[in-house]
Amino acid sequence: MITKLLSIFTILSIVYFFDDSIIDIYEHFSIYIPFFNITTYLDLIKYVVIPRIKSNESAQKLFTVEELKLYNGENNNQLYISILGNVFDVSDGVSYYGIGKTYHHFTGRDASRAFISGDFSEEGLSDDVLDLSFQELNHLKQWLKMYETKYKYKGKLIGRYYRHNGDLTDYNKELQIKFLKIEEDNRMQEIEKQKFPPCNVEWTANKGSHVWCTTQSGGIERNWSGVPRKLFLPGSKSYRCACVNKNDFQDLSISKFLIQYDECDPNSYSCYIKT
Numbered sequence: 001m002i003t004k005l006l007s008i009f010t011i012l013s014i015v016y017f018f019d020d021s022i023i024d025i026y027e028h029f030s031i032y033i034p035f036f037n038i039t040t041y042l043d044l045i046k047y048v049v050i051p052r053i054k055s056n057e058s059a060q061k062l063f064t065v066e067e068l069k070l071y072n073g074e075n076n077n078q079l080y081i082s083i084l085g086n087v088f089d090v091s092d093g094v095s096y097y098g099i100g101k102t103y104h105h106f107t108g109r110d111a112s113r114a115f116i117s118g119d120f121s122e123e124g125l126s127d128d129v130l131d132l133s134f135q136e137l138n139h140l141k142q143w144l145k146m147y148e149t150k151y152k153y154k155g156k157l158i159g160r161y162y163r164h165n166g167d168l169t170d171y172n173k174e175l176q177i178k179f180l181k182i183e184e185d186n187r188m189q190e191i192e193k194q195k196f197p198p199c200n201v202e203w204t205a206n207k208g209s210h211v212w213c214t215t216q217s218g219g220i221e222r223n224w225s226g227v228p229r230k231l232f233l234p235g236s237k238s239y240r241c242a243c244v245n246k247n248d249f250q251d252l253s254i255s256k257f258l259i260q261y262d263e264c265d266p267n268s269y270s271c272y273i274k275t
Contacts, residue, residue, distance in 0.1 A: 061155030062166055063087055065109075068157060072108030073099050080154060082110035083144050084129070085161025085172065088151040110157055115143045127160050130175060137175075138182050192233075194220060196242035199228050211261070212270035213243035228271050230259040 063080075068087065071080035079091045079098065090097045090107070097103045105111065111125035116136045119125075129140060156162040161172040168176070198218035199211040213226040226243030233239075234257070246267075248254050264271035 060166060061087070062162070062164070063155055063157050065157070065159055068110075069108045073097070073104070079107050081106045081108075081147075082127075082157040083112050083115065083147060084140070084175070085110060085127070085157045085159070086144065086147070087154040087157055088147045089154050090147075090151050092151070110159070110161075112140060116140055130171065130178075134178070134182050134185065137178055138186070141179060141182070193218065196231055196244060197222070197226070199241035199243055201241060207272055209273040210270070211241045211273060214269075217243055225269050227267065227269055228261060228264070230261065232257050232259065 063082070068080060068082060070076075071078050073079045073094075077091060077094075078089065079094065080087055081090055081097070082088075093103075095101060097107050105120045105125060106114070109125060110127040111120075112129050113126040113132070114120055114124055116129075116132060116139060117124055129137065132140065156166055158164055161169055161175075163169055197213075197220035199213055200217045201209065201211050203209050211228045213228055215222055215225050217225070224245050226245050228241055229244045230239040231242035231244075239259070242258070244258060249258075260266055261271050261273055263274070
């Protein structure tokens with residue numbers, strides 16, 4: 001019953017947020033619905049529905065590209081930047097964003113892509129980010145969260161991310177869908193890390209690579225140390241060293257992704273690997 005209510009609420013939330021037809025909604029979300037769990041539903045409410053309601057309750061400043069250019073510190077002391085179409089007042093960070101300072105090239109514009117690329121040429125100071133990898137978009141989202149925490153939000157930039165009435169553009173809708181998938185991927189990775197904590201690893205010229213497990217390896221505290229194994233994730237040809245609880249070896253759905261290191265005692269918590 002709870003799941004059904006959440007599903008209904010989520011559908012209504014998405015319709016309200018995206019202001020699209022049901023067909024458009026289905027096309028946007030159909031491939032991602034199977035990945036949604038209770039946390040994703042709650043995130044939709046927290047980060048999508050509530051902000052939308054609040055934005056409707058109190059009118060926000062909508063900047064044109066020309067208006068934002070005035071806030072680069074050359075005409076006054078105000079320094080604004082835009083990241084993913086969200087405008088922030090960074091005047092308090094004049095030592096970083098002031099004229100001649102390290103991050104001044106971000107002021108008076110949206111140069112979201114440069115946060116990742118490090119390309120500060122005129123061409124590189126772009127707001128086009130959809131072709132970035134999920135990992136790069138994840139890093140960009142962390143930048144946005146930093147500005148939301150540290151600086152005062154001033155409004156939205158009309159253009160690639162927001163329409164003249166403040167609604168999301170189709171470009172921004174596609175980006176938000178990617179962010180939802182990234183959040184879900186991050187949660188799945190954290191679950192995997194808790195299940196298979198990373199090994200401790202060191203390398204020396206004399207002995208090569210040394211991998212070993214403790215009750216705190218990988219930064220995951222637990223009441224078992226485990227044994228080192230190669231962990232191959234589904235669909236990946238690469239692996240990482242994981243500490244595996246011996247009790248999990250009986251689970252065939254797990255053991256098929258684990259391979260023992262060559263010349264290593266299968267019951268040892270420590271292995272030296274020749275490379």
